[in-house]
Amino acid sequence: MTDLGAVITWCDRAGSGTGPVAGMRIGVKDNIDVDGVATTCASRFFDGHVANRDAEVVARLLDAGARITAKLNMAEFAVGVTSQNTAAAVPRNPWDTSRVPGGSSGGSGSAVSAGLVDASLGTDTGGSVRLPASACGVVGLRPTWGAISNDGVFPVSEEFDTVGPMARTVDGVARLFTVLADHPGSAAPTTRRIGVPTTFFTDDVDNGVADAVHAATRVLETLGYDIVPIEIPGVADAQDIVYTIVYSDLAHRHRIRVDRQPELFQPATLERISLGLSISDAQRAAAVRGRTEYRTGLKKVFTDVDVVLTPTMPVDVPRIDGGDDVVAQSRRMGQFSYPWSLHDGPTLAVPVGFHSSSGMPVGMQLTAAAHHEQQLFDMGSRYQAVTDWHTHSPG
Structure with a gap:
């Protein structure tokens, strides 16, 4: 290879x-x-x-x-x-x-x-x-x-x-x-209901990705789980909230390097770190409040369902020469991962097949309440016991 x-x-x-x-x-x-x-x-x-x-x-x-x-x-x-x-x-x-x-x-x-x-x-x-x-x-x-x-x-x-x-x-x-882990987590509660947010399966999700994840959802249904449509409160703002806090922290951490030796950065790194230079303390504080509100909404979600299922990425795996707009590409690829970074609980990415056009791997995310990793491991292991996607290796 x-x-x-x-x-x-x-x-x-x-x-x-x-x-x-x-x-x-x-x-x-x-x-x-x-x-x-x-x-x-x-x-x-x-x-x-x-x-x-x-x-x-x-x-x-x-x-x-x-x-x-x-x-x-x-x-x-x-x-x-x-x-x-x-x-x-x-x-x-x-x-x-x-x-x-x-x-x-x-x-x-x-x-x-x-x-x-x-x-x-x-x-x-x-x-x-x-x-x-x-x-x-x-x-x-x-x-x-x-x-x-x-x-x-x-x-x-x-x-x-x-x-x-x-x-x-x-x-x-x-x-x-x-x-x-310091504490491997709680004993896994019984998992019955899997929530599938409608906002993660819209027209802008690549068809090959959506098909593979829908197929995985059907497998989980055959294993006895109830699949229910749900809404995630505030999810439209989640990515911007994470970006505001992360870019602010990046700019603070690397400010001296940016000022003194910007030429040593890779261009794409410098472009992203520089986005944080204009974020004010007030903007960051507002984002932190937004995170608190978002997590409050998720607590309600996890009283209604046990696990939330989404695609990991909304797009096929990009080519290395797939475009020069670093920020736009980052937002697009991370469109479905950033909302679960705002959550304080675990998310497990699991392979669920291959893209129907490109042949590239496709993954789903399974997310649970804080300290419920074992719940995700149990569900993921049951899925892998009846599928073989994880046994495939590149040529």
Whole structure:
């Protein structure tokens, strides 16, 4: 297979434990510290920066017997949904190397899909685990916010950042979560009702995506779940609320770099970070209030249904040369992931088939109330027990 540009640095740190991930080859996104290995965040700013300790998530994996074998490519400073804005090699999708692997954890999705590692860690702020998982045909989890430590992880926005695992199967992701989480979550309540928001299946959703997700919904119905149409209060404003907070935080974090050495940024990174320079404190405060209102509305949703199902992306996986409008492409690809970043609970991205025209993977998102990861694992595992999409590998 053509070099996928998934790996920035190969390494080999063998754990000593005998836990549930013993012997697994795990790659970690290059904004997660591994002692003695460079952490570049795929940026020229951090060229040659070597970590002097393990991130908490890496230490947990090693204690449970995992092997850390690679630092994985990403969008520079985890800013971007295609991972093309990297100072390392251009990352590619193993299903079609002319297409993006998603982002910002593009190397994490690509490496698992191609079998370069058994599992990986990414980070998710606005969709950066779920989008690569969907684009590369693997499983990815955005856990309950705060369930997994971010210690030793270079931040984007502490309001939304979380480490998230990826693997080929739901069961693989569940094993990783039990190791990574401080408290693996509540026992799974009985799941009966799956809500499908009408606003996520409109005319602007690609037909190949909608068909695959509708087919998955029918499979879940045959497993005994009730499928009910729902509305998500305030969902039309969710993406803008996340963007306002995240871009404001990015501008604050990188202001000195923007002022002193803007030429070191990848152009697409600089364009997105610069959007935050004009966001006022009042605008950010209004967005924070909007987040509170949105979460209040979601609490009502999760009293009516147990899990919410949506597509992961509304579009087919874009080509690497698919356009120059970075912001527009980001908004479009993240249209369905950002609303669940505003939620404080978990979302699981699961492969559900292949696009009828391009042959690229398609994924669904399953979302539950905070600390109900096990509910998603149980449902996802039942789905994978009667389907074989997760067993397919790129040629």
